[in-house]
Amino acid sequence: MAEDTVTLKINGKEVTTKKGNMILQAAEQAGILIPHFCYHKHLSIAGNCRMCLVEVEGWPKLVISCATMAQEGMVVHTNNEKVRKAVTSVLEFILLNHPVDCPICDQSGECGLQDYYMEYGLHDSRMPLKEKHRKRKVVDLGPTIVLDTERCILCSRCIRFCDEVSKTSELAFIRRGGKMEITSFENRPLDNPYSLNTVEICPVGALTSKDFRFKCRVWFLKTINSVCDHCSTGCNIYAEYHQNKIYRFRPRQTDYVNKTWMCDEGRLSYKALYSRERVETPMLQIKGKLQPSSWNDALDSIHKTVETVISEKGPAGIGVIASPKLSTEELFSLKEFFGNLIKTPNIDFRVDDGFQTNKKMEDDVLRRVDKNPNTLGAMLLKIFPTENGADIKGMISKIDKGDLKMLFLVTDDILKKEDSEKIKHSLEKVEHLILVTPFKSELFKSCEVILPLKTYMEKDGTFINAQGRIQKFHRVINPPHEAASLVEIINGLLQMREHQIDLSSIEKVFLRMGSQHLFFEGITFEGIPDIGIQLKIGEV
Known part of the structure; x- marks a missing residue:
């Protein structure tokens, strides 16, 4: 064993990872999926969604894998009955006041909440519809983004992005308990040059892009790996199209170039292809x-x-x-x-x-x-x-x-x-x-x-x-x-x-x-x- 690595077992599989990595990161490295909402590899660890619970043998209770450091000799279980029951309970709690309006949500088809519900939920809500907390909907956050606070699961990814990456700090939590929601700080518009990354990292349909909103269902889109041509950085992107029309660019993870980000100008640059009349023949x-x-x-x-x-x-x-x-x-x-x-x-x-x-x-x-x-x-x-x-x-x-x-x-x-x-x-x-x-x-x-x-x-x-x-x-x-x-x-x-x-x-x-x-x-x-x-x- 190298001094800068540790070896542990996850679901019976021996995994060697860099010392200091969290259990979730070690599992990802081994191709083992642990459900999570708040964790993002390029943001600080918040540990507030509680979806990534795992069992560590010899430990008295379940721990959140995004904030628990992998240790030498650890034996971890991510998918046994005890863990699945706990994750299902967390998921039910997250869905307690959720409007469950999937048929009209722009995130439908690429929603983490939908995916985890199909894997860990499949339960009926114990909260009657009339008793769910009502929050603000169709909130204009700025030139590019619409917010639906009822769909928000309070993962804080968008807040951390604005604090740590764009360093513009437009977003914050207000209130407490079931009434907590995100909002723009002092009603400042969310208009930094990277604002649409908050839509990208939102795991649900709380933040949606004005440009893509209600334009095309994602299951119709086909995706091809490409490169942004808007500046000399050359961000790696997914170009997504339907019926020979491009609908959006999204950042493709490449740590050598753009990590998982791209600027709004580059993201919307596909529109230039349709901004002028084309020459069709010599x-x-x-x-x-x-x-x-x-x-x-x-x-x-x-x-x-x-x-x-x-x-x-x-x-x-x-x-x-x-x-x-x-x-x-x-x-x-x-x-x-x-x-x-x-x-x-x-x-x-x-x-x-x-x-x-x-x-x-x-x-x-x-x-x-x-x-x-x-x-x-x-x-x-x-x-x-x-x-x-x-x-x-x-x-x-x-x-x-x-x-x-x-x-x-x-x-x-x-x-x-x-x-x-x-x-x-x-x-x-x-x-x-x-x-x-x-x-x-x-x-x-x-x-x-x-x-x-x-x-x-x-x-x-x-x-x-x-x-x-x-x-x-x-x-x-x-x-x-x-x-x-x-x-x-x-x-x-x-x-x-x-x-x-x-x-x-x-x-x-x-x-x-x-x-x-x-x-x-x-x-x-x-x-x-x-x-x-x-x-x-x-x-x-």
Whole structure:
């Protein structure tokens, strides 16, 4: 036995755990479920729900496993008749004044109280409905959350979260006994940047999200592991959808990145996918009017334009502006075609200040100043101008001088820059403006070719967060009509040139990345676990 571990028996199973761990934590480590409401691995121990009672041989009475330290040689029983009877009694007490309004509760289907009732309860209430304490319902706690105090089981998770994680302390208990309830302290709104985590950790339907409330029953939702694209932290998430529509993002536990939390901005960022009208098919400028086109005709037009510009101005007559919101594979494919094959020196991704603020924290929890998911990926792949090449500012200057004849622009993020009006005016002068975008844009009237781009929820790929962790995301919903990923677009252009480079799949892109960049060597897309892989990149 190591000095920093203890060994005990739980339900006859020998368990070795870190010294200082509680019985409940040791049981979790061994895959043994002990019912609990108030315990949460990333919050302080409260020990107030009493659901986690266990029997320790030689001890005079049952103990709460969340607050009883595991000791060497302990013999613990979590599911014998004595324990089950006690847990059933605790559960009945918790349900005493509960409204039992499961059919209309938004938590129904993912409620801890429901689950434990089916396992330990299945009893009729001894409290007549008319004698139950009535409390406040549909209480507006702030911009994101509604409170139902009748459903609250007083576990204090939400209070501890606001005290210990967001450190904003908006919530507190008031009154005593059966009339006790949670409320906002001095009627302050619950509006901290992480407020929706209180909904996530509420084990019942007391706290519900205004955004998701009554939108979809949870048993209809399908869940796919993904990554938040709202900032360079790259929180691990569950993306949940029904009938090809995303309904919510929830944090996925990954202790290396976001523990079990995520910010409200990231949680609600799925709404941006539906905030603007989508581009559904390729479009070509024909006789001064944009018209729908086939993919073959659109790519052929770009291919011919590239050849024409190179013959007139050389590779320096072409400019490429990427986006740090693109996947690692898309950025690599873009660099492979325009940088390594066409050899244009004018390529850049720095549409904002994210490359300077990539690691800078906005607060001491999760949020970062850089609101892009893959700035570090773009930096590692060197999506920068090469010798004698122009950055974004330089490309705009070359456009004004007539030296840049073709601009391949991925998304219209460039319009978020402070001098967006000047940039927009300059882009009107580009002889050949190719825009690749998921959404309709005010730049359309200046474009020669428009290509519909998949959002990151509509494709597979990876982001590299500010810590240097490569994390994969999967397609959640189907794209509208003919939208494509940038990898698919670049592979189509390669085929137009009848080139031997094959980027027809994510795996092939990874193989090629590994051959050119040591930090990707030996990594395959399929081989990246759900928690990602920490790249050995040193300082960037």
